[in-house]
Amino acid sequence: xxxxxxxxxxxxxxxxxxxxxxxxxxxxxxxxxxxxxxxxxxxxxxxxxxxxxxxxxxxxxxxxxxxxxxxxxxxxxxxxxxxxxxxxxxxxxxxxxxxxxxxxxxxxxxxxxxxxxxxxxxxxxxxxxxxxxxxxxxxxxxxxxxxxxxxxxxxxxxxxxxxxxxxxxxxxxxxxxxxxxxxxxxxxxxxxxxxxxxxxxxxxxxxxxxxxxxxxxxxxx
Amino acid sequence: xxxxxxxxxxxxxxxxxxxxxxxxxxxxxxxxxxxxxxxxxxxxxxxxxxxxxxxxxxxxxxxxxxxxxxxxxxxxxxxxxxxxxxxxxxxxxxxxxxxxxxxxxxxxxxxxxxxxxxxxxxxxxxxxxxxxxxxxxxxxxxxxxxxxxxxxxxxxxxxxxxxxxxxxxxxxxxxxxxxxxxxxxxxxxxxxxxxxxxxxxxxxxxxxxxxxxxxxxxxxxxxxxxxxxxxxxxxxxxxxxxxxxxxxxxxxxxxxxxxxxxxxxxxxxxxxxxxxxxxxxxxxxxxxxxxxxxxxxxxxxxxxxxxxxxxxxxxxxxxxxxxxxxxxxxxxxxxxxxxxxxxxxxxxxxxxxxxxxxxxxxxxxxxxxxxxxxxxxxxxxxxxxxxxxxxxxxxxxxxxxxxxxxxxxxxxxxxxxxxxxxx
Numbered sequence: 014x015x016x017x018x019x020x021x022x023x024x025x026x027x028x029x030x031x032x033x034x035x036x037x038x039x040x041x042x043x044x045x046x047x048x049x050x051x052x053x054x055x056x057x058x059x060x061x062x063x064x065x066x067x068x069x070x071x072x073x074x075x076x077x078x079x080x081x082x083x084x085x086x087x088x089x090x091x092x093x094x095x096x097x098x099x100x101x102x103x104x105x106x107x108x109x110x111x112x113x114x115x116x117x118x119x120x121x122x123x124x125x126x127x128x129x130x131x132x133x134x135x136x137x138x139x140x141x142x143x144x145x146x147x148x149x150x151x152x153x154x155x156x157x158x159x160x161x162x163x164x165x166x167x168x169x170x171x172x173x174x175x176x177x178x179x180x181x182x183x184x185x186x187x188x189x190x191x192x193x194x195x196x197x198x199x200x201x202x203x204x205x206x207x208x209x210x211x212x213x214x215x216x217x218x219x220x221x222x223x224x225x226x227x228x229x230x231x232x233x234x
Numbered sequence: 235x236x237x238x239x240x241x242x243x244x245x246x247x248x249x250x251x252x253x254x255x256x257x258x259x260x261x262x263x264x265x266x267x268x269x270x271x272x273x274x275x276x277x278x279x280x281x282x283x284x285x286x287x288x289x290x291x292x293x294x295x296x297x298x299x300x301x302x303x304x305x306x307x308x309x310x311x312x313x314x315x316x317x318x319x320x321x322x323x324x325x326x327x328x329x330x331x332x333x334x335x336x337x338x339x340x341x342x343x344x345x346x347x348x349x350x351x352x353x354x355x356x357x358x359x360x361x362x363x364x365x366x367x368x369x370x371x372x373x374x375x376x377x378x379x380x381x382x383x384x385x386x387x388x389x390x391x392x393x394x395x396x397x398x399x400x401x402x403x404x405x406x407x408x409x410x411x412x413x414x415x416x417x418x419x420x421x422x423x424x425x426x427x428x429x430x431x432x433x434x435x436x437x438x439x440x441x442x443x444x445x446x447x448x449x450x451x452x453x454x455x456x457x458x459x460x461x462x463x464x465x466x467x468x469x470x471x472x473x474x475x476x477x478x479x480x481x482x483x484x485x486x487x488x489x490x491x492x493x494x495x496x497x498x499x500x501x502x503x504x505x506x507x508x509x510x511x512x513x514x515x516x517x518x519x520x521x522x523x524x525x526x527x528x529x530x531x532x533x534x535x536x537x538x539x540x541x542x543x544x545x546x547x548x549x550x551x552x553x554x555x556x557x558x559x560x561x562x563x564x565x566x567x568x569x570x571x572x573x574x575x576x577x578x579x580x581x582x583x584x585x586x587x588x589x590x591x592x593x594x595x596x597x598x599x600x601x602x603x604x605x606x607x608x609x610x611x612x613x614x615x616x617x618x619x620x621x622x623x624x625x626x627x628x629x630x631x632x633x634x635x636x637x638x639x640x641x642x643x644x645x646x647x648x649x650x651x652x653x654x655x656x657x
Binding site: 202 | 507510518524526529531534535542570572573575607609630654655656657
C-alpha cells in the first residue's frame with residue numbers, strides 16, 4: 014500500500030513539478046497600524062505577503078483601522094492601492110487621517126464587486142505594491158459570499174509571491190482559511206461632546222491558536 | 235578616424251546606419267555619408283573590425299571606407315569597391331590609384347590637369363605644391379592637398395529635425411481592430427526604433443485615425459514616466475481602441491511620439507520597491523479598461539469647501555517624494571486613528587421625520603430606523619454665483635441600529651440625503 018502511494022506521488026511529481034511540496038510562507042515583514050493596542054493584538058501589525066481580513070458592520074471602525082494602516086504604509090514610501098468595490102472611499106477623510114494620497118492608486122469600481130476582484134488580481138499580480146486594500150465594506154453579504162474560495166486562494170498566493178500586504182475590508186469573514194489574520198471589528202459606541210460627534214469607540218478581536226484576544230481604540234474626528 | 239558610406243539611391247538608409255554609430259554625421263547627397271568614428275575602438279575593436287561591422291549593419295550594397303580625415307574617407311569610399319581602411323600617414327599612398335575625376339574642382343582646372351597628362355591622385359600629389367599654387371591658385375592648392383590625402387576640416391554635421399511621427403495611407407479601409415493592431419505595431423516599431431537610435435523615450439503618443447466618413451478619431455496616451463516599450467504602447471492603444479472604437483472604417487493612420495529623455499532613477503537600498511513604470515502603466519490601462527478611465531487614479535483634493543470635490547490624476551508614485559519617515563519614527567509616534575466617512579455615491583435620497591426641528595426617523599431603501607442621537611444642523615453653502623451652488627444643513631445621526639450617518643437637508647430643493655456613514 015505504502016509503495017503504491019509512493020509510486021503515485023512520484024508519478025504526480027514527475028508530471029506536475031513541485032506540486033506536492035509544502036510551500037513555506039515567506040516572512041516578508043509587517044506593516045504597523047500605528048495604533049498601539051492593535052499592534053499588540055496583531056503581534057506587530059499587518060503581515061506582508063499575506064491576506065488579512067478586517068470585518069465589521071457599518072460604523073464599527075474598520076475603515077478607520079484600514080486608513081491607519083494605509084497611512085503607515087504610505088509614510089514608509091510604499092505604493093498602495095485601494096480597490097473600492099462600492100465607491101465609498103473619501104479622499105478628504107483619508108487625507109485627514111494622514112494618508113499620502115500621492116502614493117495611493119484608487120480604483121472606484123462603482124458597485125461592481127466582480128470588477129473589484131479582477132482589478133485587485135491585476136494589480137497584485139503586477140507586483141511592486143506594498144499594500145493592496147480590497148474594500149468590500151458596502152458590498153451586500155450575498156454578493157461577497159459568492160466570491161469562490163479559489164479566488165481568495167489565488168489572491169493569497171499572489172500576495173505571497175509579490176510580498177504585498179493584501180487587506181480585505183468586509184462585513185463578514187469570506188476568505189476563511191486563506192487569510193492569515195482576521196480582525197473582527199465591533200462598535201462600542203459614538204463619543205459625543207456637546208453638539209459634536211467627537212469619535213467612535215471600537216473593539217477589535219482576533220483569534221490565534223484558538224484563543225480570542227481583544228483590543229479597544231477610539232477613532233477621533 | 236572617419237567612416238564613409240557610399241551607395242547609390244539609398245541615402246536615408248545610409249544615414250540611418252550611420253546614426254547607429256555616431257551622432258556626428260555629414261550628408262553628401264546624393265549617395266555619400268561620412269561620420270565620426272573616433273572613440274569606437276573599445277566597442278568594435280580596430281578599424282578593420284569596425285568597417286566590417288558597418289558593412290554588416292548597412293544592409294544594402296555600399297562601399298565602406300575608414301580614413302584619418304573626412305575627405306580621404308569620402309574619396310576612398312567613392313573610388314574603391316567594398317571595405318577600405320586607410321591608416322594614418324598612408325593617405326597619399328592609398329589614394330594614389332584613384333582617377334582624378336573623383337577630386338572635383340572646376341571644369342577648367344580639371345581640363346588643364348588632363349592636358350598636363352595627370353590622370354590619378356598620385357600623379358597630382360607628386361607635383362610640387364609651390365608650383366601648383368603659382369599655376370592654379372588657391373583652388374589648385376586645395377585640390378593638391380586633397381589628392382595628397384591631407385585634410386583637416388571639421389564635419390558639416392546635418393541638423394536632425396527630431397521628428398518622431400509616421401503616417402500610413404491604407405490601400406483599403408480597415409474596419410476591424412485586429413488588422414489595425416498590426417498596422418499600429420508596425421508604425422510603433424518605426425517610431426520606437428527612431429527614438430531608440432537617439433537614446434530617447436516618449437511620454438506622449440498621439441494617434442489620429444482618418445475615417446472613411448465623419449471626423450477623424452483621435453486618441454493620445456499620456457504617460458507619467460518616459461517609456462520606450464513598444465509592446466506596452468501597442469497594448470495600451472489596443473485597450474483604448476477597444477473601449478472607444480472608431481466610428482467608421484479607417485483609411486489613414488498617423489502616429490506621433492513626443493521625444494523626451496529617458497528616466498534614470500537611482501533606487502535607494504532601503505526604500506521600498508515600487509511597481510515598474512512600464513508594467514504599472516499597462517496594468518493601470520487594463521484596470522481602466524475594466525472599470526472606466528475616470529475611475530482610476532490618484533485623487534487630488536480640490537481647493538474648495540464644496541463637499542467631495544477632487545480630481546483624478548495619473549498614478550505616478552515614482553515622481554512623488556518617497557516616504558521620508560523612518561520606521562523608528564513611526565514606532566515612536568503613535569497617533570489616534572481618525573473617524574472616517576464612507577461616502578454614498580451618489581448621496582442617497584431619504585425621507586426624514588422631523589419633530590421640533592430635529593430628525594427623529596430616517597426612511598430610505600438601505601438605511602432605515604429611529605434616530606437616537608442627532609447633532610446639528612451645520613450649515614454650509616458656497617459658490618452662489620454658479621448654477622450648481624450648494625446650500626445645505628448637515629446632521630450627524632446615530633440610529634437605533636448603531637450606525638452613524640451624515641445626513642443633510644438641501645435648502646434649495648427641500649430634500650434630505652444621506653451622504654455617508656462614519657466608520
